[in-house]
Amino acid sequence: xxxxxxxxxxxxxxxxxxxxxxxxxxxxxxxxxxxxxxxxxxxxxxxxxxxxxxxxxxxxxxxxxxxxxxxxxxxxxxxxxxxxxxxxxxxxxxxxxxxxxxxxxxxxxxxxxxxxxxxxxxxxxxxxxxxxxxxxxxxxxxxxxxxxxxxxxxxxxxxxxxxxxxxxxxxxxxxxxxxxxxxxxxxxxxxxxxxxxxxxxxxxxxxxxxxxxxxxxxxxxxxxxxxxxxxxxxxxxxxxxxxxxxxxxxxxxxxxxxxxxxxxxxxxxxxxxxxxxxxxxxxxxxxxxxxxxxxxxxxxxxxxxxxxxxxxxxxxxxxxxxxxxxxxxxxxxxxxxxxxxxxxxxxxxxxxxxxxxxxxxxxxxxxxxxxxxxxxxxxxxxxxxxxxxx
Numbered sequence: 001x002x003x004x005x006x007x008x009x010x011x012x013x014x015x016x017x018x019x020x021x022x023x024x025x026x027x028x029x030x031x032x033x034x035x036x037x038x039x040x041x042x043x044x045x046x047x048x049x050x051x052x053x054x055x056x057x058x059x060x061x062x063x064x065x066x067x068x069x070x071x072x073x074x075x076x077x078x079x080x081x082x083x084x085x086x087x088x089x090x091x092x093x094x095x096x097x098x099x100x101x102x103x104x105x106x107x108x109x110x111x112x113x114x115x116x117x118x119x120x121x122x123x124x125x126x127x128x129x130x131x132x133x134x135x136x137x138x139x140x141x142x143x144x145x146x147x148x149x150x151x152x153x154x155x156x157x158x159x160x161x162x163x164x165x166x167x168x169x170x171x172x173x174x175x176x177x178x179x180x181x182x183x184x185x186x187x188x189x190x191x192x193x194x195x196x197x198x199x200x201x202x203x204x205x206x207x208x209x210x211x212x213x214x215x216x217x218x219x220x221x222x223x224x225x226x227x228x229x230x231x232x233x234x235x236x237x238x239x240x241x242x243x244x245x246x247x248x249x250x251x252x253x254x255x256x257x258x259x260x261x262x263x264x265x266x267x268x269x270x271x272x273x274x275x276x277x278x279x280x281x282x283x284x285x286x287x288x289x290x291x292x293x294x295x296x297x298x299x300x301x302x303x304x305x306x307x308x309x310x311x312x313x314x315x316x317x318x319x320x321x322x323x324x325x326x327x328x329x330x331x332x333x334x335x336x337x338x339x340x341x342x343x344x345x346x347x348x349x350x351x352x353x354x355x356x357x358x359x360x361x362x363x364x365x366x367x368x369x370x371x372x373x374x375x376x377x378x379x380x381x382x383x384x385x386x387x388x389x390x
Contacts, residue, residue, distance in 0.1 A: 040062060040165075040199075092132055095180065104142055105267060109140050154187060154191040161176045181211060181361060190309055191207065212337075220233050235264060323353040
């Protein structure tokens with residue numbers, strides 16, 4: 001049982017002792033509110049309690065675009081430091097969170113431990129950075145969460161930066177970096193890929209990712225025999241069936257569908273959440289996939305390929321951290337991605353975390369990531385480990 005718990009915990013960067021629970025009225029916009037402005041404009045905000053010393057935090061609801069190009073509302077949190085404003089405005093770090101679930105109640109901004117789950121937060125506040133933390137679409141605000149859908153994640157991260165820049169007294173500049181773990185590492189890489197096209201008014205100075213999901217096909221195939229992997233696959237299939245209308249009939253046994261629905265209804269934020277997943281997870285071990293090679297079949301093959309991040313543009317430096325004992329995101333897969341970036345001429349800082357698994361990867365690399373981002377904001381030449389990687 002301890003192994004099962006460890007595998008489930010490894011899908012989230014942190015968990016609290018109390019379930020998520022902010023009031024729903026804040027998260028439910030009217031049609032007019034959603035349609036009333038450009039992506040990144042704020043619908044409403046409210047001040048949060050319990051903010052780390054030296055900062056003020058706001059829960060925010062802001063406008064973005066869905067995969068169909070129609071306006072949607074996305075929720076999140078922005079933390080604004082006090083102190084003097086530097087020339088050009090305060091830099092922004094966009095935090096992209098790891099897996100918390102696939103339904104609205106699982107948005108991190110609804111949880112009581114949001115400030116503990118943002119890795120490196122106090123160090124970023126101390127350096128005078130605004131931290132913008134999106135929930136992603138369908139987490140927090142109503143809708144279906146496009147889990148591990150790169151364009152959706154990247155767009156919501158970019159629009160969270162735009163929203164944070166509108167906060168009264170934030171004095172935000174145009175420079176930002178993005179920092180994420182696991183699903184959030186996936187989101188961070190897609191932010192790097194999309195930023196120039198979607199937000200030419202902003203200046204992305206660097207992408208930092210810990211244990212990012214890169215090759216989605218191998219990720220699901222490699223992990224299907226583990227409890228964590230079955231959870232990850234179940235949530236992906238549940239989400240993509242709704243987002244892409246991809247059929248499940250030849251992929252999942254009929255008896256397993258209610259189990260997948262049960263897992264999709266639960267968040268991965270608290271210890272009770274994790275314990276509640278044990279029974280349905282064991283049920284998937286007995287009967288789940290009809291075809292474990294579904295990643296090679298259409299439309300799943302194309303969808304997995306589409307949502308595996310390509311190369312971040314060469315002019316944007318990248319920081320990658322990877323635990324050598326990670327059993328969810330395989331270390332060699334992350335190294336392969338780093339090699340591809342290096343071959344394309346990118347400056348890549350690669351932090352190998354010796355003896356570290358998936359869960360603590362962001363926590364253990366946060367200090368190095370924040371230091372690396374600080375140098376990017378200062379305009380220092382980016383370091384590169386590409387020669388040793390080759």
